[in-house]
Amino acid sequence: MVAPSGLEDMVLLGTRPARLYIEPAASASHRAEYYALRRAVFVDEQGLFDHDDRDWHDDDPRGVVLLARDRDGALLGGVRLGPAVPGSDIGWWLGGRLAVDVRHRTGPGVGAALVRAACAYAESAGALRFEATVQAANEAFFGRLGWQRVRPVGVAGHPHVLMRWPIGRIAALAAATKRPLGGLLDGLLPPDRFLGDDGVPVPGSDVIAACDAIVPSLVERDPEWAGWCGVLVNVNDLAAMGAAPVGLLDAVAARDASAATRIVAGLRAASAAYGVPVLGGHTQLGVPAALTVTALGRTATPVPASGGRPGHAVSLSVDLGGGWRPGYTGRQWDSTTHRSSAQLQQLTGLVARNAPAAAKDVSMAGVVGTLGMLAESSGCCAVLDVAAVPRPDGVSIGDWLTCFPGFAMLTTDRPGRPIIDCGPATTAACGELTIGAGVALRWPDGELTEAITAGVTGLGAASPRHEEKS
Secondary structure, eight states: OOOSSSOEEEEEETTEEEEEEEEEOOSHHHHHHHHHHHIIIIIIISOSSSSOOOOHHHHOTTOEEEEEEOTTOOEEEEEEEEESSTTOOOSEEEEEEEEEOGGGSSSSSHHHHHHHHHHHHHHHTTOSEEEEEEEGGGHHHHHHTTOEEEEEEEETTEEEEEEEEOOOHHHHHHHHHTTTHHHHTTTTSOOSTTTTOSEEEOTTSSEEEEEEEEOHHHHHHOHHHHHHHHHHHHHHHHHHTTOEEEEEEEEEEESSHHHHHHHHHHHHHHHHHHTOOEEEEEEEESSOOEEEEEEEEEOSSOOOGGGOOTTOEEEEEEOOOSEEOTTOTTTBEEOSTTSOHHHHHHHHTHHHHHOOSEEEEOOTTHHHHHHHHHHHHHTOEEEEEGGGSOOOTTOOHHHHTTSBOSSEEEEEESTTOOOOOOTTOEEEEEEEEESSSEEEEEOTTSOEEEEEOSOSSSOOOOOOOTTOOO
């Protein structure tokens, strides 16, 4: 993906190869140059506007202007883009006012290069919805670049088409992390009501067992954090089922005793913070780094991820405190290492205290991917209201909906039944389950965009239980 600065593309201009530079407008004079080009195109040449084509987007400080110049610095064209909603960036961006100097429209790429650069910039800024209203005559041009037609619209009394750039960030993450599971586990797991849960009841008891392995590259790169996460993710899995943790087993592998000591330090710190003892395990040295943790908990009334039904409200309870783990900006949010033991235990008791119909802790698949797994095991489609999702200040919606957020719990229940006593977590109703499959994002204008089109894991729906909550 192209970064927001230093954008560059290669095109042929005239009869000899040249380099086309695309960069954000860095000064008021650069923007004035772009506005003059726009006026020449949209007012003087095309007559789309009587006097001036500027609007509130041009005065929005969050807006970006990308300019295309030749190697001598001459302006060839420009395009603007920025958040669609005044005052807040919820991941819905608009592109527009694509203008190319008339002398360079017959060459093979100024407009296309600007459009591609705008798409890359919007995605790198965390946008999950990127649209533009284009003149009807240019629909085919945008279509060739991969844009999708939404519907006809009018701008300044002239026919236009609303086009949308397909952003597959969420679907790609879900596919990469969970999609193979259905085929891999076919015939191994019973299709009972806990199919798709990260924890499972031990038959004939009130014991819940959960097991998670930490990505080896994380264990190698950041062993203390890996050790902490080995406890964190397993306790969260128990918490999602309403189970109180009893103890942990760990399997540690490392190249030497020094590396193993750092992993165990993280395990020890998290074990103390969560008040869950390490009961035993296995340690191996002289091998590549690896960590697996098994957690045991107890509850007589486990809450399955498959308990959701069409009409249920979706709530997200998430700890917004903390910040990005150093080295993992945009991917891993650390909301737990600064919390007291009392706070951590209050968070992990949330499901047990509220007993919702369904619950699932947010995993590496992110908020949307995890919601997709809950919906899949419940045999439903999920709709997520993007603007209602609790989010830390300064974090893009694209990063927030696809990262591992530390502690975050998705629950569903009948509408109007709130999640209470959430400790340091922020809770909001932010969607519902409907008939169908996959996950759709709902935006403030009522528009729905597909985030996940079908089941996330391929495991399918769990078998219903007789005592379902309605």
